[in-house]
Amino acid sequence: MPLKRVNQLAVPVGVVFIVVMLVVPLPAFLLDLLIALNITGALLILLTAMFVRRPLDFAAFPAVLLVMTLFRLALNVSATRLVLLDGFAGHVIDTFGHFVVGGSLVVGLIVFAILLVIQFVVITNGAGRVAEVGARFTLDAMPGKQMAIDADLNSGLIDEDEARKRRREVHAEADFYGAMDGASKFVKGDAIAAIVITLVNLVGGFAVGMAQKGLSLSDAISTYSLLSVGDGLVSQIPALLLSVATGLVVTRSTGEDDMGSDIMRQITAQRMPLRVAGFAGLLLCVIPGLPKLPFILAGGLMLLASTRVDDGEKAAEPEAAAELRPREETPEDLVHEIQVDPLALDLSPDIVDLVDTASGGDLLSRVKALRRKIAGEIGILIPPLRTRDNLDLPSQTYAVKLFGVEVARGEAPRGQVLAIGDFLGSLPGTPTREPVFGLDAKWIAQELRSQAEISGATVVDRSSVITTHLAEIVGQHAARLLGREDVRLLTDVVKKTHPVVVEELTPTQLSLGEIQRVLQALLDEGVSIRDLVRIFESLSLRAQTSKDVDILVEAARAALGPAIVARHMSDGAVSVISLEPILEHQLLEAQRPTDGGAILALDPETAQQVLSRLDGLVRDAQESNVHPVLVCAPQIRASVRRFLRPTMPDLPVLSYTELIGGGQVRSVGVVTPEPLALAR
Known part of the structure; x- marks a missing residue:
């Protein structure tokens, strides 16, 4: 049978066998085998809990804890049946009843009571409280962790796959601590059940021994009491191991290594605590009546360990001294400053x-x-x-x-x-x-x-x-951050994949400086320049007839039209405010060339009319939760944008050519001012 199939069937078959154990009597030799399996399995779980680096690495622990608790209770039932029926429950329980506790009922009861106090009062209660608090705080922190993941995703620190992975971890952590909160209640109930089962075994053993088998009181006590105590000890040892494992898992914080390595590294990270502990152990030798050898050995081990620890402070002193030494300044240092x-x-x-x-x-x-x-x-x-x-x-x-x-x-x-x-x-x-x-x-x-x-x-x-x-x-x-060297680097990247496009454009048609001005103009209006191949192709065609920056920019924007329009689309359509054709013609006549590009030479009164009517249309649209763009002829788009920038910097200005193939267009208004007068 394949290993994967075995792994799938092992736990279900085991659980069914445990249920059968609660009803069907087991022979003594099989009970010995299962008790040995119970003890070694609990030890394996404890060691696994110690070697995991974070609690989620042992996410199956709550289910394992439940199965092992049920298994131990089934062993208790099977052992009780053999003790009461035959007065013998296998060699393991018999050994624990006679050899481990020295054959003394009083000693056995005291050891059993101490184990119960350690497990129930100390470990189980503490682990249960930690699990409860951990589950509560984990659930309370879930929204914050989700927001942190979203913030990292939005800032670009992680990608979608990493964000999805972290969200799964957050949910898994919440599920784990919630399950541990419930699983800790099984451990607590198991400790209570052990007390009840032991008392039942004692009383039932006396009754069976004296009433059915005719044993004297002393013989009944000798036989059944030691077996009941042995059964209790056999059950409490793996129960104690699982309780310790539960406490280790719920108190384990995420680290870079296993628990043992973390503890030893952190305890031995400082030399001074080891020295102080060593000298304190040696000083205890001067107290009259105390044995000298144990404290000398303990203190000596601490002092020996302190000599093996690296002194971080002394190691840092030469480096600090080197930093404090004056260093001769060089011309390169001054240039860098x-x-x-x-x-x-x-x-x-x-x-x-x-x-x-x-x-x-x-x-x-x-x-x-x-x-x-x-x-x-x-x-x-x-x-x-x-x-x-x-x-x-x-x-x-x-x-x-x-x-x-x-x-x-x-x-x-x-x-x-x-x-x-x-x-x-x-x-x-x-x-x-x-x-x-x-x-x-x-x-x-x-x-x-x-x-x-x-x-x-x-x-x-x-x-x-x-x-x-x-x-x-x-x-x-x-636009300001895009330097000439950056343009050269971007051009070299495009040249590796599209050499013909770059060779045709530069340096024969446009210099790097002219390309930089075009790219800066695009960035200045929030247009992405990722599609450099398409931008360079459009510039190469238009540069054959004109090297005017505004004309080159409009050519590049026309090539990027669908991408530009996509940023302003809502529900599959772009909402536009247009200019009346007569107004567009008048604005075209009002254009004047300058070194910084064409501008609109309008008198203040006319300019105010255009701005106020356009502002009214924009406000009306925004009140309806619509964010419009202004469209106009490509010949005046650049000058209109410069005209609106001081007062309406957030209003996008597009040309008709950019809207071609960009999706559905929805008109929200037309600017129709009084006839314009040109500035004299």
């Missing part, structure tokens, strides 16, 4: 722990994931983020700089998380605003995270707040 970083993050000294991996800071790894996410979304390679501490910043503050100029600032108090929501009044904390969307928020202590999530708030950790803020800043300033 005067260079301006494209993207930098300054932190006040009290929140530097965000980038300190030794203290659990994960900001740098999240920024690394953010770079991958931005590259996949808008197609640029943002420069590495340089982080430094800044003594000039107020406490708990960070500042984002572009090319040495601060563009944004926020707060990230240590030991706190940001709760975002409308019902935060009952939570103690510092009111603030979410830095990206300006939502009402409050910085609260980490201990209140579960309470905030229960009240319906979205809770975000400090690293996620800064990462989201950085993503927003990079999106707003993507």
